[in-house]
Amino acid sequence: MVNQYAFFFDASACTGCKACQLACKDRNNLEAGLLWRRVYEVAGGNWEKRGEVWVPAVIAYNVSMACNHCEKPVCAMSCPVKAIGKRDDGIVLIETGRCIGCRYCEWACPYNAIRFDAGTNTVSKCHFCFDGIDAGEAPACVSACPMRALDFGDLAELRKTYGDNRQIFPLPEPSQAEPALIIKPHRDAAKAAGSGAEVANWEEV
Amino acid sequence: MAGEWSLVAFTIVGQFAVGMYLFIGGPLFLGPAWPGAAAAGARLALLLAVLACLAVATGLSLFHLHHPLRAYKIFRNLGTSWLSREIFFELLFLGTTGLLIFHELKNDGGAGLAKALFVSGGLAGGLFIMAMSRLYMLPAVAAWDHPHTPLSFGLTSLMLGSLASAAYFGLSANRPDFYPVLPTLALVAVGACLVNAALLAPGQGIFGAKSRPSLRPPGAATSRLHVARIAALSGAAVLLVAGVAAGEGRILGIAGRPVVLLASLLLAAAGEVSGRFLFYRLSGRRS
Numbered sequence: 312m313v314n315q316y317a318f319f320f321d322a323s324a325c326t327g328c329k330a331c332q333l334a335c336k337d338r339n340n341l342e343a344g345l346l347w348r349r350v351y352e353v354a355g356g357n358w359e360k361r362g363e364v365w366v367p368a369v370i371a372y373n374v375s376m377a378c379n380h381c382e383k384p385v386c387a388m389s390c391p392v393k394a395i396g397k398r399d400d401g402i403v404l405i406e407t408g409r410c411i412g413c414r415y416c417e418w419a420c421p422y423n424a425i426r427f428d429a430g431t432n433t434v435s436k437c438h439f440c441f442d443g444i445d446a447g448e449a450p451a452c453v454s455a456c457p458m459r460a461l462d463f464g465d466l467a468e469l470r471k472t473y474g475d476n477r478q479i480f481p482l483p484e485p486s487q488a489e490p491a492l493i494i495k496p497h498r499d500a501a502k503a504a505g506s507g508a509e510v511a512n513w514e515e516v
Numbered sequence: 517m518a519g520e521w522s523l524v525a526f527t528i529v530g531q532f533a534v535g536m537y538l539f540i541g542g543p544l545f546l547g548p549a550w551p552g553a554a555a556a557g558a559r560l561a562l563l564l565a566v567l568a569c570l571a572v573a574t575g576l577s578l579f580h581l582h583h584p585l586r587a588y589k590i591f592r593n594l595g596t597s598w599l600s601r602e603i604f605f606e607l608l609f610l611g612t613t614g615l616l617i618f619h620e621l622k623n624d625g626g627a628g629l630a631k632a633l634f635v636s637g638g639l640a641g642g643l644f645i646m647a648m649s650r651l652y653m654l655p656a657v658a659a660w661d662h663p664h665t666p667l668s669f670g671l672t673s674l675m676l677g678s679l680a681s682a683a684y685f686g687l688s689a690n691r692p693d694f695y696p697v698l699p700t701l702a703l704v705a706v707g708a709c710l711v712n713a714a715l716l717a718p719g720q721g722i723f724g725a726k727s728r729p730s731l732r733p734p735g736a737a738t739s740r741l742h743v744a745r746i747a748a749l750s751g752a753a754v755l756l757v758a759g760v761a762a763g764e765g766r767i768l769g770i771a772g773r774p775v776v777l778l779a780s781l782l783l784a785a786a787g788e789v790s791g792r793f794l795f796y797r798l799s800g801r802r803s
Binding site: 376385389392411414415418420433481483487516 | 580581582583584586587589590591592593596597598599600603651652654655656657728729730731732733734799801
């Protein structure tokens with residue numbers, strides 16, 4: 312039995328093709344401008360002097376991010392009407408019929424995963440393709456990734472397979488919400504924060 | 517930015533109501549006896565003004581909800597949601613003010629009960645401001661998770677309340693004995709707001725919140741709103757200094773301090789409106 316569903320993301324394998332983003336939009340019929348999974352393009356770098364030669368030290372990698380179905384879901388804790396709840400298997404769901412549209416959860420979520428849906432006038436987010444999960448299928452984003460950079464499963468099992476790293480620049484401190492997420496970092500990630508790297512595609516995400 | 521106008525109005529009107537209640541009501545309900553029949557009328561007028569402010573604030577707050585008809589469920593999560601608690605304390609404050617109005621209208625004495633109700637209302641108002649501050653101190657929004665937030669909300673209440681108190685008692689026919697202290701108190705409050713804005717304002721102040729790694733788009737920290745806030749608060753401070761220095765004399769040909777104090781109150785309120793728009797612009801949320 313699954314206690315806490317989680318995503319695994321391999322930043323070293325992701326090419327930034329955004330197939331995961333599109334598969335999510337397609338499966339969930341999301342309106343233009345609404346994204347439940349987003350691919351952040353992290354870019355930066357500088358010139359480094361090696362011997363007598365200046366060479367470019369480029370930082371470039373991608374971070375695919377959706378709702379992390381946190382173990383401590385601060386969105387649910389902040390919701391004044393209890394419209395956000397957690398299933399027994401750890402999937403965090405929004406009950407749109409209860410949502411008053413105050414959008415406070417959007418501010419509270421450290422992963423910027425909750426998005427306002429102008430169609431329903433409520434907030435919305437990744438629901439882990441729970442209906443597919445219940446039928447034994449994989450989430451659309453995981454199935455669509457051509458690089459197999461995404462995986463899913465029980466958090467405890469994923470930890471055994473991939474380790475326990477939950478941090479990569481520019482993600483916030485995991486202690487804020489205890490995300491059900493495991494990340495294999497890109498080789499550039501360790502030097503990204505200190506070298507002025509930044510998200511290069513804010514207008515897309 | 518304009519999308520948050522209802523929250524700007526709700527927070528500032530709510531903070532003004534608490535400040536007015538404490539700084540005008542405090543002397544009226546808890547202070548030494550004030551010239552006879554005027555006190556009863558003044559208490560009722562104050563309570564009605566506070567009630568009107570709270571009703572307006574509550575009404576305005578509904579404008580930022582996309583399903584306002586479901587708002588009656590707002591108390592479902594008092595256990596963990598500061599938004600639930602904020603509205604709970606606001607309505608508790610409103611209810612206590614309503615009870616005080618009923619008590620005043622009954623006019624059957626009972627000064628002890630009036631004092632107890634006033635203190636209860638003051639506590640509810642204080643908790644309302646505290647919950648409002650705590651609501652925005654989110655680790656996910658670095659610009660707000662900073663001492664500037666509670667200081668700004670508390671000082672807005674203090675400044676607008678003390679300015680309203682100075683202007684109100686200045687306009688009264690029979691000024692109470694403590695009146696000369698009020699403009700000075702208001703000047704101290706305006707000074708504290710200026711210092712808070714200059715030093716701690718997110719994205720602008722010298723010691724403002726530092727950015728952290730985040731998946732949230734950077735907020736639009738426009739300096740024009742910050743400059744407008746500082747300019748308006750400085751203008752309010754200059755008027756207050758002139759008011760304090762002139763005493764009961766004429767100021768720039770204007771008869772009496774109350775007019776200058778009212779102008780100072782309006783400027784201070786305008787400064788806080790600018791500051792609050794800046795505050796919400798830093799949230800990094802898509803409109």
